[in-house]
Amino acid sequence: MKWPRGPRSGLRVAFGALRPGPLALGAFVALGIAELAGFFVSSRRKPDFADWAALAGPMAEERKQGELVVVAPSWGEPLARQALGDEVFPLRDVARPDVSRYRTALLISAFGESSPELSGFREIGRREVGPFVIRRLENPSPAAVVFDFVDGLGPAQASVRTTNPEVSCPWNPNARVIAGGLGGHPTFPAARFECPGGPFFSVGPTVIAADEAFRPRRCLFSHPPARGEVVTRFEGVPLGSVIRGHGGMYWIIERERKGAPVALAVRVDGEEIGRWEHHDGDGWAAFEMPLGTHAGKKSATVEFFVSSKNHAHRHFCFEADTR
Amino acid sequence: MSGVKLTWKDDLAAALLAGLAMVVLVATVGDLGYARDEGFYFHAADSYRRWFELLLANPRAAFEPKAIDGAWRVNSEHPGLIKSLFALSNLFLQKKWHLFAMEGTSYRFPGIFLAGAGVALVYRWGAEARGRSAGIFAAIALFCMPNFFYHAHLACFDVPVVTMFLLATYCFWKAMREGGSRWPIAAGLTFGLALDTKHNAWFLPILAVTFVALCLVRDRLTGGNMKETARRALAALGAMAVLGPLVMYALWPWIWRDTFARLSAYASFHLNHEYYNMEFLGRTYWTPPMPRLYAPLMTAATVPTVTLALFALGLGVRARTRIQAFLRARAGKITRREGGETDLLWLMAIGISYGAWVLPKTPIFGGTKHWMQAYPFIALFAGAGVSWLVSVLRVELRKLKATNVRKFARGPAAAMALFPVLLAAPVAETAGSHPWGLSNYVPLVGGAKGAATLGLNRTFWGYTTGAVVDYLNREVPRGGAVYIHDTAWPSWDMLQKDGRLRKDIRGVGAVHEADFALYHHEQHMQGQEYQAWVAYGTVQPAHVAGLHGTPVIWIYRRKGR
Numbered sequence: 001m002k003w004p005r006g007p008r009s010g011l012r013v014a015f016g017a018l019r020p021g022p023l024a025l026g027a028f029v030a031l032g033i034a035e036l037a038g039f040f041v042s043s044r045r046k047p048d049f050a051d052w053a054a055l056a057g058p059m060a061e062e063r064k065q066g067e068l069v070v071v072a073p074s075w076g077e078p079l080a081r082q083a084l085g086d087e088v089f090p091l092r093d094v095a096r097p098d099v100s101r102y103r104t105a106l107l108i109s110a111f112g113e114s115s116p117e118l119s120g121f122r123e124i125g126r127r128e129v130g131p132f133v134i135r136r137l138e139n140p141s142p143a144a145v146v147f148d149f150v151d152g153l154g155p156a157q158a159s160v161r162t163t164n165p166e167v168s169c170p171w172n173p174n175a176r177v178i179a180g181g182l183g184g185h186p187t188f189p190a191a192r193f194e195c196p197g198g199p200f201f202s203v204g205p206t207v208i209a210a211d212e213a214f215r216p217r218r219c220l221f222s223h224p225p226a227r228g229e230v231v232t233r234f235e236g237v238p239l240g241s242v243i244r245g246h247g248g249m250y251w252i253i254e255r256e257r258k259g260a261p262v263a264l265a266v267r268v269d270g271e272e273i274g275r276w277e278h279h280d281g282d283g284w285a286a287f288e289m290p291l292g293t294h295a296g297k298k299s300a301t302v303e304f305f306v307s308s309k310n311h312a313h314r315h316f317c318f319e320a321d322t323r
Numbered sequence: 324m325s326g327v328k329l330t331w332k333d334d335l336a337a338a339l340l341a342g343l344a345m346v347v348l349v350a351t352v353g354d355l356g357y358a359r360d361e362g363f364y365f366h367a368a369d370s371y372r373r374w375f376e377l378l379l380a381n382p383r384a385a386f387e388p389k390a391i392d393g394a395w396r397v398n399s400e401h402p403g404l405i406k407s408l409f410a411l412s413n414l415f416l417q418k419k420w421h422l423f424a425m426e427g428t429s430y431r432f433p434g435i436f437l438a439g440a441g442v443a444l445v446y447r448w449g450a451e452a453r454g455r456s457a458g459i460f461a462a463i464a465l466f467c468m469p470n471f472f473y474h475a476h477l478a479c480f481d482v483p484v485v486t487m488f489l490l491a492t493y494c495f496w497k498a499m500r501e502g503g504s505r506w507p508i509a510a511g512l513t514f515g516l517a518l519d520t521k522h523n524a525w526f527l528p529i530l531a532v533t534f535v536a537l538c539l540v541r542d543r544l545t546g547g548n549m550k551e552t553a554r555r556a557l558a559a560l561g562a563m564a565v566l567g568p569l570v571m572y573a574l575w576p577w578i579w580r581d582t583f584a585r586l587s588a589y590a591s592f593h594l595n596h597e598y599y600n601m602e603f604l605g606r607t608y609w610t611p612p613m614p615r616l617y618a619p620l621m622t623a624a625t626v627p628t629v630t631l632a633l634f635a636l637g638l639g640v641r642a643r644t645r646i647q648a649f650l651r652a653r654a655g656k657i658t659r660r661e662g663g664e665t666d667l668l669w670l671m672a673i674g675i676s677y678g679a680w681v682l683p684k685t686p687i688f689g690g691t692k693h694w695m696q697a698y699p700f701i702a703l704f705a706g707a708g709v710s711w712l713v714s715v716l717r718v719e720l721r722k723l724k725a726t727n728v729r730k731f732a733r734g735p736a737a738a739m740a741l742f743p744v745l746l747a748a749p750v751a752e753t754a755g756s757h758p759w760g761l762s763n764y765v766p767l768v769g770g771a772k773g774a775a776t777l778g779l780n781r782t783f784w785g786y787t788t789g790a791v792v793d794y795l796n797r798e799v800p801r802g803g804a805v806y807i808h809d810t811a812w813p814s815w816d817m818l819q820k821d822g823r824l825r826k827d828i829r830g831v832g833a834v835h836e837a838d839f840a841l842y843h844h845e846q847h848m849q850g851q852e853y854q855a856w857v858a859y860g861t862v863q864p865a866h867v868a869g870l871h872g873t874p875v876i877w878i879y880r881r882k883g884r
Binding site: 044048049111187 | 605606607609627628629632633636712715716718719741744745746747748751752755765766767769770771772773775776781806808809832833834835846847848849850851852853854855856857858861862863864865866867869871872873874877
């Protein structure tokens with residue numbers, strides 16, 4: 001094949017290539033090749049399943065006790081949990097209420113992704129591990145949690161009762177674990193306070209998918225009784241300046257917006273310091289109640305009263321701390 | 324880019340394409356777990372099979388109302404034809420002739436056969452209307468749409484209705500194009516088969532009537548033969564109106580009694596279908612209004628981009644041709660009117676298939692399969708686009724001075740040069756998607772990982788249990804229990820009948836009753852995963868599986884077990 005010579009011939013070739021036919025032909029050939037290349041790039045893009053195991057050593061070196069570990073993009077978290085285990089991902093961190101209490105967090109980032117949850121944190125270190133970047137992020141204003149009521153639930157410090165009828169709910173450390181299955185209730189844990197009326201009327205720590213994002217939230221399952229209130233009482237609680245927490249229920253239930261509001265009242269040493277209502281559709285909603293004159297007490301009695309005018313399908317669950 | 328008169332060679336080519344498609348599907352079916360809906364249809368097919376056995380043994384007893392109702396009441400919210408084929412395939416191909424290595428394949432085979440038939444029909448229609456290059460490309464392009472490929476394996480109705488819809492539309496097209504009595508009757512019969520396949524067939528009369536109306540308008544504007552068009556339309560529509568319901572009635576014993584009440588219940592089920600959960604761009608939709616962007620965006624995210632671009636090219640090329648022809652006809656320069664009907668019918672078939680899914684009140688519970696009947700027509704337009712590209716390449720080759728290169732302008736060489744480039748990505752994506760078809764996304768959105776980051780649905784129907792049977796067979800102790808999550812019970816049972824899953828492993832319906840818990844990831848099902856965390860005291864999956872490094876299914880194991 002002979003190529004045309006001279007500037008005029010060159011121009012003819014150039015203009016010829018701009019005709020729609022050849023242009024389209026070239027474009028589609030390029031598209032076919034580009035998509036094939038795109039397929040190989042996207043399907044083989046690191047990290048693959050096996051790559052996550054390489055994080056074990058570096059994470060053991062990097063992670064300090066109590067440091068939160070977050071994965072971005074979030075869909076990679078099951079792989080990180082599989083590779084790094086419960087020690088790096090304790091349930092209380094994975095199903096955290098929010099990140100306000102953490103001083104620092106380690107972000108395992110793939111594809112340069114970041115976590116919106118940690119957007120207020122500032123980077124103080126980073127380390128590249130294969131396709132990952134481990135970023136150490138610092139919370140500019142971490143909250144000092146004095147007492148966590150979910151952690152504190154147990155016979156040593158807590159008790160549960162209902163008010164109508166006035167019945168105390170015994171602690172059972174070996175109750176039958178019951179999970180709701182497909183579309184069912186959260187798991188009722190083995191260690192829980194058992195109130196009359198069956199397992200739904202028990203108080204114990206569980207994890208719910210509490211809002212539209214179906215994020216895990218660890219909380220105290222506290223289904224309101226048909227009448228009166230279910231009261232969870234903590235004794236000898238050191239206090240900060242507020243009691244702060246969140247409440248919600250399975251989003252699958254509350255998104256219907258058909259249930260009655262659930263009321264949560266908090267009393268400290270017999271005095272009601274706040275009352276909060278959760279309405280269907282609120283999701284994992286926050287509350288904060290100033291402790292006023294009780295602030296800073298070394299030891300106090302804190303009671304959470306949960307009730308609803310119609311208790312049907314009120315799988316209410318709350319968490320709280322004082323800070 | 325005009326069509327060709329089909330010969331025996333085209334019949335052979337169509338048969339080869341169908342055969343090849345079926346061989347690939349049968350060869351890959353053993354990797355694929357059973358979808359939720361397949362489980363329900365296995366159950367229904369078994370009920371119908373027992374009736375067929377009774378029919379063969381004692382016809383009089385089989386026709387007793389009690390026998391008919393007892394057998395055909397099962398899953399009567401869907402028509403009976405395809406499930407009858409599942410039943411007959413299981414009865415003859417498996418129970419009598421033992422053709423398949425696995426029981427489940429016998430239920431799936433009718434769907435596989437119809438997928439092959441659909442591929443063959445796309446070839447025939449494409450070749451007949453737009454030439455052999457168009458036909459062969461369209462057939463392969465359809466087969467190499469990863470979602471079509473996934474559904475083509477299943478004992479479900481989604482690919483069967485794609486084929487039936489295509490077949491009825493083809494027969495209607497032939498009836499309008501050629502007249503006579505043969506094709507109108509074929510249109511009526513195939514419309515009946517489509518009606519007895521799935522309710523998507525309800526759109527066919529709307530398509531046909533609107534098409535006829537537009538043809539008549541076109542004839543009026545261009546001086547066409549309105550009388551002939553009306554005569555042919557009357558024959559085709561009349562046959563569809565009479566034969567369609569008769570075929571449906573004849574092949575669905577459930578409606579032999581209380582016909583109107585039962586048809587009304589069937590229609591009501593689908594017109595008032597409940598809203599399921601579907602994640603789209605990070606949010607789970609479960610009630611109207613549904614996002615209008617869902618169908619177009621999911622099509623762009625799951626159909627190979629080059630195929631869609633060729634569809635757009637084909638559409639553009641055909642639009643230009645039709646506009647030119649229309650203007651010439653208006654100017655009285657030509658009277659020939661061939662071709663316009665085909666483009667219009669294909670375009671309307673796509674439009675009507677998508678129409679319902681851009682309405683805000685239509686539930687989007689089943690992802691892309693709902694508008695999949697548009698895909699053969701998208702492939703046909705893509706074939707037309709390729710045919711035009713081949714003609715361009717031929718023109719360019721003829722311009723070259725080198726005679727040894729110029730000779731490639733004749734014959735199939737130009738097409739053979741282009742096809743590998745244009746089909747390589749669809750083939751690679753389809754092959755790479757198996758057995759995770761519903762998790763597959765095209766590179767345009769970053770593949771499976773990109774789609775997960777965007778918050779597009781990763782899987783549904785619980786079929787990926789089939790991808791973790793090796794782990795379960797290896798790790799579950801003898802007699803151990805597994806929480807099956809979204810796997811339907813008959814789907815779980817079929818894995819055991821197939822011999823893919825150990826028979827001693829017990830499936831259970833609650834995490835706390837098991838030592839192993841499956842979790843099929845869907846955003847709204849994450850509570851299931853959290854149930855396992857609390858019940859087993861760990862957030863560490865024992866096993867994770869998925870597509871291209873993206874987790875789709877994972878398994879929790881009770882600590883210490």
